[in-house]
Amino acid sequence: MSKEHRVGIADVAAAAAVSVTTVSHVLSGRRPVSERTKAKVLRVIEELGYRPDPSARGLRTGRSHAVALVVSDVTNPFYPLMAAGLQEVLQPEGFLISVCVAQGTIQDLDSVIDHLLNRRVDGVVLASLNAQDRHFNDITAAGTALVRLSGELDPRFGDIVRADDTGGMADVVAHLLERGYRRIGLVNGDSDSAPGRLRLAGYRRALREFGLDVDEDLIVTGPFTRTGGANGSHALLNLDPRPEVLVCGNDLMAVGAMDAIRERGLTVPDDVAVTGYDDIEAASLVTPRLTTVHNPALEIGRACARLLLDRLSGTPSEGVREVVLPQKLIVREST
Amino acid sequence: MSKEHRVGIADVAAAAAVSVTTVSHVLSGRRPVSERTKAKVLRVIEELGYRPDPSARGLRTGRSHAVALVVSDVTNPFYPLMAAGLQEVLQPEGFLISVCVAQGTIQDLDSVIDHLLNRRVDGVVLASLNAQDRHFNDITAAGTALVRLSGELDPRFGDIVRADDTGGMADVVAHLLERGYRRIGLVNGDSDSAPGRLRLAGYRRALREFGLDVDEDLIVTGPFTRTGGANGSHALLNLDPRPEVLVCGNDLMAVGAMDAIRERGLTVPDDVAVTGYDDIEAASLVTPRLTTVHNPALEIGRACARLLLDRLSGTPSEGVREVVLPQKLIVREST
DNA sequence: CGGCTTATGCAAAACGATGTGAGAGGACTC
């Protein structure tokens, strides 16, 4: 055991009495190999426990077979699900999936992206809310495939996967209008984020389709967090008359809204109703359970993976694609 | 722009009018380089935007500079925090961190580990509950560094980081005993998992230290999930007299316990008190907020990273280490 | 049976970095 020699393709070739080229070809299938030798080679590979070295392969092919998922918030349970979706389709293809958190400042995101480009990842799924054009540009300029979660389609900046935020939010508001609510407050996430903008659009659209005017005083924004939701809610609850329902930009904000409502001695949904967005696990843990919109995280992850795979393996097809996944309204007790 | 030639170390050397060796040395610092040339090289690197190719480096050095975190449950918010802790110390060192989910069956874990060994990761943090000796063995046999989350210390199987589960659970039970509770049911996670065993030990220890006998009928086990908790709770609530408090193996189980209690028209904590474990975000979202034990996920992640780093960079120090992090009891309204 | 196409296998040149053994020049000692 003194010679800890790692078994390489040459060892396989020697043991199978063929050339390394042949071994490589049975592995890659780039040139035909007779059934007989193919079987022999595969058996030897099995016996020796040969595993091709990804570094050597990467050096030669110029592909690292690694992709990254960049997220902006560890505490948001949406992301792990998305990561699972990615893994489901990418791992069988031999890809290594790196999950990176770019919490907080833009500098964090800068350094994460810099790190990923240093590591020569083949592709990036950018699910970070605080991403900017500069970041998209850095990634595509490095020749790295890019898939964005939500955002505006731009031919320079890679494919996009998104849930139908506008439609989903419109469904929420339409549902409320049908139930008779009229004074509908919106506690939205920052509108310099794509989901923020799209959900706001959905809110407006539903009101418009009901022939109602939008009261700008009923719209506040803040970070997509529990405290962000609480702060925004307090602002709206100070109005007179106060809103009958608080439509929130995501579930975390909705939980914050419920904090704020309770803090004032009011009850949900009798005094003020609340809706969330995303259908994270916590949405069904709180009482009353939250009416929300199910964001198909797993499917989104899968879709991102497939787009990436297409980009990486297939022809360098021009043009960017957009995949829009439907959302589903989930009515629970909070409205 | 037709020649998309990627800038390599040779280009840098040429532009700086030195040899590639010199460039390599200013980067690695393995041999002294004069201040003047060092500065010149660094400037050229900056100008050209040179990034050393990790594949080439990995091929030469035999290190991939990639580590993996293997987890067994996407929905458990403990893991993302841990991942953030890993990233915090490993990313600045240039490591790529891959998060892998081995949900469900042992085969899943097998295939995840196989995948990681194929990818030649330098180290693995195994935080998967359903890991077995075989898996530890596969990893260490491949010469890959291993850090386990919890588990029994074994000189063959790498370092261990764990929270003081036994102590934490003992604190919970002691707290309950001090409050006067006597009939204390335990809804534990499967005891073929290390946390399950350790927490059970804490439960026994606290009772023993109070001079009380352990009533085995008051102990049930099941998976560390919400439904697992609900099922176990129903079993205990069927007892006559029923337990005054349900001590749960983790927060998710505690939420399940609360489901079960409410389903029977009982209230928490007046009829039956509940405690959780881990202090996940949901623990403070539910009403009443859960008395639980804070599991220092971030610190655990950091500790794992440091152990890994030690193993990888330093001397191949023999002997395995164990890092035990203290836990903190958090008393809220559910008791 | 000779010339042709197909099927199969081989040797050798990349890929881009690291690190060793050796050489060049400068400073210091005697």
Next chain:
DNA sequence: GAGTCCTCTCACATCGTTTTGCATAAGCCG
């Protein structure tokens, strides 16, 4: 002024694959 050490730099072999251009064997036709 010659010898000795340092300090710094260099050329080149090496890591384990993929892949290209050829060589050979095997099948087919006239």
